[in-house]
Amino acid sequence: MIFTLAARELRSMFLSPMAWVILAVISGLCAYFFLLYIELYLQLQPRLAAAPNAPGITDVIVVPLFSTTATVLLLVTPLLTMRLISEERRSQTLSLLMSAPISMTEIILGKFLGVFAFVLLMLVPVAVMPLSLLAGGEIDMGLWASGLLGQVLLLASFCSIGLYVSTLTAQPTVAAVATFGLLLLLWVLNLAGSTSNEGSGVLNYLSLLSHYQPLLKGIFSSTDIIYYLLLISSCLVLSVRRLDADRLQH
Amino acid sequence: MTNDILIKVEELTRYYGVQTGSRPAVDNINFEVRRGEVLGFLGPNGAGKSTTMRMITGNLSPSHGRITINGIDILDQPKKAKADIGFLPELPPLYRELTVDEYLQFCARLNRISRDKQTNAIGTAKERCGLSDVGKRLIANLSKGYQQRVGIAQAIIHSPAVVVLDEPTVGLDPIQIREIRHLIRELSNEHSVILSTHILPEVQATCDRVQIINQGRLVLSDTISGLIQRMQTSSLRLRTKNRTDNNILLAIEGVVDVSVIDENCVQIKHKPEINPAAAIAKITVEQGWELLELTPDRRSLEEIFVDITTAEQTADEQVEKTGNKKTEAAA
Numbered sequence: 001m002i003f004t005l006a007a008r009e010l011r012s013m014f015l016s017p018m019a020w021v022i023l024a025v026i027s028g029l030c031a032y033f034f035l036l037y038i039e040l041y042l043q044l045q046p047r048l049a050a051a052p053n054a055p056g057i058t059d060v061i062v063v064p065l066f067s068t069t070a071t072v073l074l075l076v077t078p079l080l081t082m083r084l085i086s087e088e089r090r091s092q093t094l095s096l097l098m099s100a101p102i103s104m105t106e107i108i109l110g111k112f113l114g115v116f117a118f119v120l121l122m123l124v125p126v127a128v129m130p131l132s133l134l135a136g137g138e139i140d141m142g143l144w145a146s147g148l149l150g151q152v153l154l155l156a157s158f159c160s161i162g163l164y165v166s167t168l169t170a171q172p173t174v175a176a177v178a179t180f181g182l183l184l185l186l187w188v189l190n191l192a193g194s195t196s197n198e199g200s201g202v203l204n205y206l207s208l209l210s211h212y213q214p215l216l217k218g219i220f221s222s223t224d225i226i227y228y229l230l231l232i233s234s235c236l237v238l239s240v241r242r243l244d245a246d247r248l249q250h
Numbered sequence: 251m252t253n254d255i256l257i258k259v260e261e262l263t264r265y266y267g268v269q270t271g272s273r274p275a276v277d278n279i280n281f282e283v284r285r286g287e288v289l290g291f292l293g294p295n296g297a298g299k300s301t302t303m304r305m306i307t308g309n310l311s312p313s314h315g316r317i318t319i320n321g322i323d324i325l326d327q328p329k330k331a332k333a334d335i336g337f338l339p340e341l342p343p344l345y346r347e348l349t350v351d352e353y354l355q356f357c358a359r360l361n362r363i364s365r366d367k368q369t370n371a372i373g374t375a376k377e378r379c380g381l382s383d384v385g386k387r388l389i390a391n392l393s394k395g396y397q398q399r400v401g402i403a404q405a406i407i408h409s410p411a412v413v414v415l416d417e418p419t420v421g422l423d424p425i426q427i428r429e430i431r432h433l434i435r436e437l438s439n440e441h442s443v444i445l446s447t448h449i450l451p452e453v454q455a456t457c458d459r460v461q462i463i464n465q466g467r468l469v470l471s472d473t474i475s476g477l478i479q480r481m482q483t484s485s486l487r488l489r490t491k492n493r494t495d496n497n498i499l500l501a502i503e504g505v506v507d508v509s510v511i512d513e514n515c516v517q518i519k520h521k522p523e524i525n526p527a528a529a530i531a532k533i534t535v536e537q538g539w540e541l542l543e544l545t546p547d548r549r550s551l552e553e554i555f556v557d558i559t560t561a562e563q564t565a566d567e568q569v570e571k572t573g574n575k576k577t578e579a580a581a
Contacts, residue, residue, distance in 0.1 A: 004359040008345075015347045096343035096404070099307040100360040101333040247311045 001102055005110025010117055013080070019118065022076055026069075027125045033068050034129045037061040058140040062130040063216050066147040069126045070154055070212065073119070074183050077155065080118060081162025082176035084111045085243065089170040098247070108239045112163055119155045126151075143218040150215030153228040157208060158183060160235035167242040183208070256334075256411050256442040257283040257306065262315035264301055274313065275301045277466035283412070283459075288438045290457035291446035294559055298466040299446040300340060303416050306444070307337040320411045333361070336410040336441075340417055342401025346390035350381055350400055353389055354407060361408035375403040378433060394421040402430070406437065413437055415445040419452060431456045450555060464559045480554055484522040485547040488530060489515045491540035498537065502529045517547065 013019040041060045048054040088094040097107050127148050133139050161182055166175040190207035192200070204210050211224040264276040276298040283289050293299050304310040306317055308324050308331065317324045324331040345353055354375060358368045376382050379399040384392060389400060398421060405413055418434070419427045434456045437443050447453060453460050453474075460477055462470040472480070488494065494516055496508045504524030509517050520526050527544060534541045 001360075001362070004356065008356050011352075012345060012347055091343075091346075092339065092341045093343040093345060095304070095307075095309050095337065095339045096357070097360070098309045099332060099335060099337040100357075101329045101362060102360065103329060247309060 001106050002110045002113060005097075005102075005107065006114035006117060009084075009111055009114025013114075013118055018079070022079065023122060026072065026076065026122050029072055030065070030069055030126045030129065034061070034065055037064050056140060057133060057137050058130075058143045061133065062139060062144055063147060065126070065130065066151055067216060069123075070151060073122070073151075073155060074158065074187060075180070076122075077119065077158040078162055078176040078179035078183065080115055081159055081166055081179060082172040084115060084163050084166040085239075086166045086169050086172045086175045090172070094246075104240045104243045108163070108167075108236055108243060112159060112236060112239075115163070116156055116159050119159060120152070123148075123151060123155065140218070146215050146218050146220055149220075150212050150224075153215075153225065154208065154212050157228055157231045157235075160232040160239075161186075164235045164239045164242070167239045254285050255282050256285050256320050257281075257444070258316075258318040259302075259306065260316045260318075262302065262305060262317065263313050264298075264305060264310065265313045273466065275466050276305070276312075278315075279463070279466075279468050281461060281468065281471060283442045283444060285411070285442055286438055286440075287459060288434060288443045288445065288457045290453035290460045291444060291463060292448065292450070292453060292460060292555065293446075293463040294448070297463045299463055300416055302463070303337070303414050303444065303446060304339070306412075307335050307414050308332050309337070309339075333408070334411040336405035336408065336413045338401045338405040338413075338415045338418060340420075342397055343404070344389045344397060344400060347388070349386055349388055350376070350392070351385040353400065354403060357404045357407050363408055371407050371409075375407040378406065378436070379403040380429060395423060395426045398422060399426075399430075402433070406441075409440065411441060413441045413443045415443065417447055418445055419447065419449065427452075462555065462558055469558050477554070480549075485517055485519045486527060486530065487511075487515065487517055487543065487545050487547055488534070488541075489543035490534060491542060492538070494534075494539050495537070498533060499530065502526050502533065504529075514542070 038061055041057065044060065048060075085094070088097070130139060130144060162175070162179040165179045165182065166172075169175050169178070186206065186208045188207070188209070190204045190210040192203050205227070211227045214221055214224055259279060259281050262276055262279045263274050265272065265274045279298075279302060281289075291299050291302070301310065305312050306319075306324075308328055311325065319331040320334045322331040322334070345356070348356070351372065354372045355368065358371050363371050376385060379402050381396070381399055381403055384396060389397060392400065398418065402415065402418060405415065415434070419430050422430060431452065434443055434445065438458075445456070454477075457474060459473050460470070461468055488499075491514065493513065496510070496516065499505060499508045499516070499518060504520045504526040505518055506521060507519040509519075511517055518526070518530065527546075531541060531544060534544075
């Protein structure tokens with residue numbers, strides 16, 4: 001049942017030009033960044049060769065690429081998640097799901113998986129691009145994998161936050177702006193954490209970025225993984241609660 | 251028509267807003283619908299029709315009360331109860347970017363119809379709603395009438411025990427309305443149907459039972475034949491070629507009053523237990539007035555509807571007025 005909903009969601013996305021435009025823009029932008037980092041590497045190469053314990057091709061090209069992509073996707077994900085529930089609410093199609101023999105949890109999970117599948121699709125070119133370097137050299141596959149895992153977890157959190165915000169309103173644009181604000185805030189929360197001492201640990205812990213960076217360095221820490229999983233599941237639970245509250249007295 | 255009850259609604263109440271003092275949108279409604287019955291829900295705008303229907307279909311949860319669908323409580327086992335319901339809301343819930351076939355397939359899956367039966371179910375639903383020719387077309391490009399039909403097809407695709415239709419004939423042309431009414435009658439062979447409308451002849455044409463709801467309360471619940479009885483009043487209309495003699499008419503047993511409408515037409519009021527029509531006809535012939543028309547006066551459904559809904563309001567107002575007077579006196 002969840003997959004039926006997810007498939008419908010994915011299908012509707014591809015039936016509008018939006019999905020194609022986003023895919024094209026993301027691939028184009030990332031390809032540009034990729035070439036930029038290769039150029040940088042070629043410039044640095046003579047100096048790197050001389051230095052002892054110098055960063056390799058993965059450190060100079062793949063890690064910055066993943067890091068930049070994450071920022072770009074932060075801008076794009078709100079556009080994908082904004083319609084999830086709010087559009088259904090606005091065109092009053094939600095009652096189709098509400099009167100069908102499915103639970104609210106199934107609706108939310110279906111929606112989440114639908115948009116998450118699309119986001120993964122968006123990530124494929126970004127993930128594959130660095131592999132082209134294998135033709136001329138060697139890349140650190142462990143670092144590549146951990147960076148990719150970081151991206152997947154990060155995007156899943158973006159989607160779950162976007163989904164929750166979308167359940168709060170009937171206006172897709174409002175959902176998009178609110179999601180964007182929230183994501184950006186969570187992204188840069190560690191800036192406040194690094195300046196002051198008091199409570200900086202908490203702010204640092206809450207930041208999306210501070211759990212992504214270790215993975216980009218190839219550090220696989222269960223704290224980071226659990227942080228993402230907790231964030232995703234709490235957003236999904238909140239969404240289910242919010243959707244359920246639609247039927248209650250208010 | 252069998253006797254098993256498919257929908258049972260007990261003490262259903264729903265408040266909007268948090269103030270406890272506010273009037274509920276639906277106030278303590280009780281009713282039952284049996285298998286094979288078509289129940290018409292009538293009421294002015296904002297009376298609580300849609301709220302009631304949304305509660306029956308699990309789109310809203312009631313503030314108080316119980317709803318059982320086919321013996322299953324919708325609050326205790328929503329999934330199981332909802333499997334027996336098909337719902338067409340006021341605005342058909344359509345995904346405009348899909349084609350009719352794609353949309354109905356999604357609905358079939360949503361209602362857990364097994365894979366091998368899906369094609370069959372979609373075919374039957376399309377055929378019943380006259381959609382066989384438009385299966386490949388985008389819903390967005392269909393006319394309002396066809397969109398409404400897709401909405402109905404969606405509600406009956408899993409052949410649920412209970413079909414709830416909120417104003418199903420809005421925006422349709424007269425031919426389509428006839429078809430939809432025919433479809434509703436057909437549905438009642440296997441399903442129970444609840445439909446809301448404010449088109450009164452529609453109720454007469456399709457329903458077995460009528461409920462009139464006003465300001466959240468059920469003000470009338472009757473069968474169609476009972477309603478027709480209410481429409482009959484104890485008066486007759488007599489039209490003749492020549493002028494009648496009212497004194498002769500007044501002498502007939504049972505006649506209470508004769509009033510002249512125009513030169514050739516009189517209205518004859520009679521006691522409800524005696525129908526003097528036969529006697530009037532006989533005398534008319536004997537007197538050589540030449541009978542043109544002798545018909546019972548009927549109140550239209552509109553008149554009954556207006557009577558009931560406005561009577562409630564004036565009663566309410568009177569209560570309020572006396573209440574005010576009392577408080578004034580107390581002051």
